[in-house]
Amino acid sequence: MYINGQWCEAKSGTRFDVTNPATGEVIGDVPNGGREDVVAAIDAAAEAFKTWSKTTAYQRSAFLYRAYNLMIEKKEHLAVTMTKEQGKPLKASRNEVQYGADFLLWYAEEAKRIYGETLPAPRGDQRFMVQQHPVGVVGAITPWNYPISMITRKVGPALAAGCTVVLKPAEATPLCAVEMYKIFEEAGLPAGVVNLVTAEKPAEIGEEFTNNPKIAKLTFTGSTGVGKMLNQAAAANMKRVSMELGGHAPFIVCDDADPEHAAKGVSLVKFLNTGQACISPNRLFVHKSIAEPFIETLEARVRKMRGGNGLEDGISIGPLVNEAAVAKVDNQVKDAISKGARLVCGGHRLMDNGMDKGHFYAPTVLADVTEDMLIYREETFGPVAPVLTFESEEEVLEKANDTNYGLAAYIYTPNIDRAFRMFEGLKFGIIGINDINPTAAAAPFGGMKESGLGREGGHEGIAEYLETKLGGFSI
Ligand code: NAD
Numbered sequence: 001m002y003i004n005g006q007w008c009e010a011k012s013g014t015r016f017d018v019t020n021p022a023t024g025e026v027i028g029d030v031p032n033g034g035r036e037d038v039v040a041a042i043d044a045a046a047e048a049f050k051t052w053s054k055t056t057a058y059q060r061s062a063f064l065y066r067a068y069n070l071m072i073e074k075k076e077h078l079a080v081t082m083t084k085e086q087g088k089p090l091k092a093s094r095n096e097v098q099y100g101a102d103f104l105l106w107y108a109e110e111a112k113r114i115y116g117e118t119l120p121a122p123r124g125d126q127r128f129m130v131q132q133h134p135v136g137v138v139g140a141i142t143p144w145n146y147p148i149s150m151i152t153r154k155v156g157p158a159l160a161a162g163c164t165v166v167l168k169p170a171e172a173t174p175l176c177a178v179e180m181y182k183i184f185e186e187a188g189l190p191a192g193v194v195n196l197v198t199a200e201k202p203a204e205i206g207e208e209f210t211n212n213p214k215i216a217k218l219t220f221t222g223s224t225g226v227g228k229m230l231n232q233a234a235a236a237n238m239k240r241v242s243m244e245l246g247g248h249a250p251f252i253v254c255d256d257a258d259p260e261h262a263a264k265g266v267s268l269v270k271f272l273n274t275g276q277a278c279i280s281p282n283r284l285f286v287h288k289s290i291a292e293p294f295i296e297t298l299e300a301r302v303r304k305m306r307g308g309n310g311l312e313d314g315i316s317i318g319p320l321v322n323e324a325a326v327a328k329v330d331n332q333v334k335d336a337i338s339k340g341a342r343l344v345c346g347g348h349r350l351m352d353n354g355m356d357k358g359h360f361y362a363p364t365v366l367a368d369v370t371e372d373m374l375i376y377r378e379e380t381f382g383p384v385a386p387v388l389t390f391e392s393e394e395e396v397l398e399k400a401n402d403t404n405y406g407l408a409a410y411i412y413t414p415n416i417d418r419a420f421r422m423f424e425g426l427k428f429g430i431i432g433i434n435d436i437n438p439t440a441a442a443a444p445f446g447g448m449k450e451s452g453l454g455r456e457g458g459h460e461g462i463a464e465y466l467e468t469k470l471g472g473f474s475i
Contacts, residue, residue, distance in 0.1 A: 001031045001198055002181045004044035005191025011036040016200040018175055021087040021319040022309040022358040028085075030174040033197040038166065038208045041195035045137040045164040046214040048192025053134050053162040057111040060160055064108035066187040071101040071152075078148060078179055080311070085175045086147050087318035087358075088273050089310040099441070100149035103156040103457065106441035110462050111160035127473040132466040134162030135240055136216030139209030141202070141230075143222045144321055145276045145381075147173035150244075151180050153445075153456045154219050155194060161465035163217070166195045168205045170222075172321055174198040210234045217241070217465065224405075224450050231453070242454035242464045244278070244446060246379045247407030250400035251281035252422065254393070254413035257434075259290040262412040263297035266385060269410075269436040271305060271363050274318050275383040276325075278451075279408035279430060279439070282380055283369070285396050288389040295367055295387060299344050302363045302385070307350045309358075317350075319358040320382055326359050329382030332375040333364060336386065342367040346383070377403065393418065397425045406448030410436065429455070 001008050009015075010031035017026045031037075052060075071078065079093035088096070119128040138158045142150040151167060158165050169177035181196045199205050206226075209218050210233035218234050220227055221244040234241045251270075253262040270281050286294045307317035320326050326349060333347050346364025349355075361383055369375065369386040376386070390396040400409060409428040413419055419433050429447045432438040439445055439457070446455035454464050 001033055002196040003041045020084050021321055024357045028175050030198040033199040035204050035208055038197045038205050041166040041197050042212050042214050044192035045166050045195055049137055049164045052164050052193050061108045061111040063187050063189055064104045067183055068101050068104040070183045070186055081179050082176050083310040085173050087310055089315045089318055096149050100152040102441035103152040107156035107160040125475055129471040131469045133469050135465055135467050137214050138163045138165045138217045139215045140165055140167045141220045142169050144170035144172035147176035150221050157462040158465045161462050163465045164193050168197050168199055171200050206230055243452040245452040247278045247451050248282040248379055248403045248405040249279055249408040251284045251410040252396055253286045255287035255289050256415055257412035259294035260297045263294045265436045267298055267301040270385045271383050274320055276381050284385055284387045285390050286387055288391055291389045299365055302345055302365055305363045307355055307360050317363055319360050322359055326361055329361050332380055336366050336373040336375050339373050341369050401427045404450040407451035
């Protein structure tokens with residue numbers, strides 16, 4: 001763990017193992033932090049805030065540039081660590097390291113653009129000035145599916161704003177966090193500005209983040225269930241929160257779209273990270289008139305995908321995170337088939353070529369999916385593409401919006417009027433229009449409804465770490 005500029009063990013003296021989900025091998029261990037450790041980290045961050053919040057935007061920017069350059073320099077090492085610890089194919093890990101580094105670069109620049117305002121006052125002898133101040137010490141909790149970019153997406157804007165941070169990464173992927181903290185150390189960040197507490201049992205850390213008076217803000221990325229619980233606890237102490245939670249993205253292919261092009265898009269985005277992405281399509285609504293060529297193309301592409309250890313060449317399907325994830329995916333597939341879905345391909349565990357030692361599930365396509373199936377409402381977080389058909393734009397908009405989630409949605413149509421109508425009608429925070437990757441450091445990422453509160457990335461991302469302060473001057 002990294003507390004007050006020092007690498008340290010947990011006060012309890014215990015550690016926990018980290019395993020490779022592709023092979024089941026133990027690849028390392030980290031300290032098992034608890035309440036005492038997180039309190040020490042929060043104290044260090046509160047002390048460091050006194051001076052870090054007074055640094056100039058140019059000084060903070062310089063640290064972020066250094067950390068960005070170090071990430072690029074160490075890209076291959078970070079990517080290999082990620083593939084071993086999280087399982088995604090090496091090429092995807094490299095892409096994530098670049099995406100993660102982009103947040104440091106973007107916020108190195110945004111640090112210098114924290115503007116204020118002067119406002120006309122109602123009295124002639126009065127002047128109004130509005131400034132933006134850092135909120136204070138930030139508690140950050142990150143998930144395992146994007147174990148590096150979810151750190152920089154929080155730490156980048158927090159540091160740029162003048163906040164200090166205590167991070168608790170997911171228990172499945174603490175090694176990526178350790179590598180990132182070596183970079184923050186090498187970038188020369190002063191002691192206490194960024195702190196890392198690894199923990200096998202996250203609840204104690206969450207309780208401290210939501211109760212400790214020195215924490216001003218909680219930023220969380222993870223499941224909607226845990227997010228709701230943390231949000232309730234934070235509300236009791238009026239802490240600021242950002243919540244990046246689950247999703248259930250509709251992917252709509254209209255009758256005027258090219259079914260083969262759309263199927264190619266789905267095959268790329270749905271199986272990215274083996275479906276373990278919050279913006280992964282979870283319901284494919286395809287117009288009845290083009291469903292057949294769409295499914296044929298999708299099936300052909302999916303049948304060519306190879307599962308295996310992401311360090312090997314030609315692998316596109318890595319392991320799922322653990323056995324519980326495999327069981328959840330398999331249960332959704334079996335439930336759908338028992339209720340009348342047609343299994344187009346996949347639908348079983350992958351066991352050959354050593355995959356029996358890891359948590360692999362075959363890329364799967366289901367057709368004739370209906371609203372009574374679990375997969376229609378539950379986030380899958382796995383490699384299953386469920387296809388439904390529709391007949392009119394009104395019908396598909398209503399069905400697409402019929403979910404408690406509101407993170408990402410996708411539309412395929414060449415018709416600009418229709419694209420606008422659907423973009424405006426869909427109740428989701430991120431919408432890809434003939435585009436499968438509507439994310440970047442410069443773009444606001446976040447959800448509506450139970451997908452969360454607040455945005456990460458873009459100028460919106462730094463606003464989450466700032467408080468507005470008004471000065472009324474009598475002159
Ligand atoms: P999770 O909620 O189980 O865990 C996320 C983090 O919360 C981990 O660090 C975990 O240790 C911690 N945590 C778990 N219980 C806690 C508690 N009681 N108190 C404090 N912390 C606790 O989610 P996960 O399975 O790791 O991640 C997958 C979920 O994350 C999916 O639902 C996915 O959609 C979501 N996600 C969302 C985004 C986004 O930006 N909206 C991005 C990535 C993942």
